[in-house]
Amino acid sequence: MVTQPNLQAQAISSPGSLELHAETFTTDGADECWIARADNGQKAGQCSLWWSTTPTHPTHRIGLIGHFEARDHTTASMLLGRSMLSLKSAGCTLAIGPMDGDSWHSYRATTWAGSQPAFAMEPPVNVEYAEYFAEAGFSPYSNYVSNEMIFAAVRIPKLHQLLIWFAMARFRIRNIRIDDYDVEIERIHQFCCRAFTNNHLFSPIDLPAFRALYALMKSTIRPEFVFIAEKAGRVIGLLFAMPDINQQLRGESVDTLIFKTLAIAPEMRGRGLGSALMYRAYRAASAAGYRRIIGALMEKNNHLLEITDQFHTNVIREYALFAKEL
Helix, strand or coil: CCCCCCCCCCCEEEEEEEEEEECCCCCCCCEEEEEEEEEECCEEEEEEEECCCCCCCCCCCCCEEEEEECCCHHHHHHHHHHHHHHHCCCCCCEEEEEEEECCCCCEEEECCCCCCCCCCCCCCCHHHHHHHHHHHHCEEEEEEEEEEEEEEHCCCHHHHHHHHHHCCEEEEEEEHHHHHHHHHHHHHHHHHHHCCCCCCCCCCHHHHHHHHHHCCCHHHCCHHHHHEEEEECCCEEEEEECCCHHHHHHHCCEEEEEEEEEEEEECCCCCHHHHHHHHHHHHHHHHCCCCCEEEEEEECCCCHHHHHHHCCCCEEHHHHHHHEEE
16 A cells, blocks of 8 residues: 655755755655755755555664655755654654665665666665765664676586586476566566565565566566576576666667576575576576676675675675664
């Protein structure tokens, strides 16, 4: 159910000729939305707040800060200060951000930008937002990395043997059927909700919302880079990869594949299925002339990072999600 933003009538002034206004600018179920405007009416920043439908926590009631934008430190201080007041008034005891409502949408702030340009569907590649949260008293709550995988260093024999073993054990790894996209997305939705249930800050997502997310990507999907693993007709693994369309937008040739989602059924973890899926994608990317793969936005200390170690990765970006007790 989508809740309507709780709009307040007053504008809140701050030094530097800035004002905060409660204005609706999202339909993502936010409980409250704030925009910072300069005295000339131009927008200086914004954020949305969620407290009605947020992830569960064993000791806290979580409030989320997302859709965060700020042009400078003063604007960020206003927005985050107002956000913490609103969340505390709503009964929240832990503020987390930046997160756009849940982990199915954009979240994380860049803490180390490196030297490479932004890839498709990546959070803003600037460290200022992380600095703004830190200055407001927030601390890292969870940490993430994006890795670049070097083709030449992949351990081919070991990974090839994995594919043979899974085939002999009657596991099937196939590509997504783009001509039956709606049915495929429904099966992927059911699987992801099962595979991610125990993930950090997991929130369930209904099928219409999930369809809407993947409808946006349909035009950029290359079915030869989306792999579904099945056993007896049941989905047990998924690797969803896509070309880095940001390269095309920059006028470059597209030579990078992004591993957007890698998910393994709980009962299959530790058996090599993730490695087998990644190797299948590596072979497909190499055959198509791609030069590198980016493993995107993986949480540190996650079992998926252990899988990517076989591909001799280099860290290209670091991120964090921030939290503060209220």
